[in-house]
Amino acid sequence: MSAEVVRIAARRPTRRLFVHQLRAEQLVFWRSREAAFFIFLFPLLLFVLLGSVYSGKFERVPVVWAVLAGLISYGCANTAFAGLAIQLVLRRESGILKRLRSTPLPPATYVAALLASTLVVFGLQTVGLFLLGRALYGTPFPSDVGSFVATIVIGAAVFAALGTATASVIRSAEGASAVVNFILLPMAFLSGAFGPTKGYPAVLRAIGDILPLTYLVKLVDAVYLHGQGVWTQPEALLILLGWGLAGLVFTIFKFRWEPQAR
């Protein structure tokens, strides 16, 4: 029995290691109250709050639907970008990443499991947002589930790439949270994740026009609010993927496994 188990494990070490690390990442994530609160719960709380203050219509749909769409996009940036960047910096600076490098766990498998774990958290958060919206404000579920899932997976991948890139430039654990939120919160306002930017000054809208979150908000709005397919927004999709590619390339050249601040 146990010999059989060992042989199967030996045949597919990468898959076994991936599943093992994914479970470890989930354990580590949910054990940390700070992570569970600020990364997972915060967008849900923000939705309950914002959903209760807005009423009326926006682009022919109830405004609370738009609030939900915006917070899904914000949740994506919050989880895959901010959460991932902060966690990676903390782990790098505490020596966990360096320590893991000396084990047989391949770096690619580690990164894949970490991204999958981030996606699990964001997926649960999105489900939570829909359930809360349904219960409190009568918001619908997405009509085109395939397009919706594709949208949030693309969004999570792009923001994860930007998160790893940002982790590469942050040099100390102390500064990680401040730097990341200094990027995230203005981006969320300027991109329309917290509400329409139509009334903003032109200069702020111009800044918003280059931010990746603007295009994720556009995609989620199109897919969720207007029932369009994800492929109907090629411009937004391309800009988003361009940001993701830039983040990935930057990460490949600049990411370090060993503590920097010493």
Next chain:
Amino acid sequence: MPAIEVSGLRKAYGNLEAVRGVDFSIEEGEVFGVLGPNGAGKTTTVEILEGYRKRDAGEVRVLGHDPARPGHDFRERIGVVLQQSELWPNVTVREAHAIFAGYYRAPRDVDEVVALVGLEEKASARVKSLSGGQKRRLDLGIALVGDPDLVFLDEPTTGFDPQARRAAWEMIRSLRSLGKTVLLTTHYLDEAEQLADRVAVMRAGRIVRVGTPAELTSIEQQTEIRYRQNGEEVLVRTDEPTRTLAELTSAAVARGEELEGLQVRQPSLEEVYLALTAEEDETAEIEA
């Protein structure tokens, strides 16, 4: 076949030559100590052997592998305790061991390892609640859980109180009885003396002596003779204290002088070590 073979190893960081031509070999099952002050190049040497850093020159074999290209099989067979590292603060001691055990093909039993490093009572405690000494034992536990053949310990007791050091020493001795090869760095002479079969003393990127602790402390044990002459302090080091002293004293008696403050003494182990490591220490502060 030796577990580790190093010859002509060199490594520079910019203009700083951290390791300048190091040779040694470690037999299987041997506990080998690398002793030296901070900045001697110990950590750089060990991190090259662990596969963390690329060498500039020299030949290195670790368990038959070149650690500059550390493969899966190499990683399966080594255990590493870094000089400074922490683990996820919110997992328990047992969970941390289980996570690391999962990386290896044939790990040891998790509870057995937790017991081996003396953390049974802390098995359900979160990592962040452990004391410094307990965290270091956790580091050792996760280094052993993959059942490695070779264990690297980089300054395993730095910052420990005396009691915690004794406990750590006991644990490191138990590695020998498990048949592991151990490479240990330390800047404590007594630690090297207590634990290592052989010791290499490192200074400024070079190995200045290699031998058993007994050999190291028996060499260079020159006797010191001190006295004052015309108000000046005089120090004579000699291998033949009886004859030297007789010559000095008879000459002084012939001149009708007194050798003021005459002292004859053996330098301590600590002084031998300091003499070996303190000279022209130009690469100090590299490791920091």
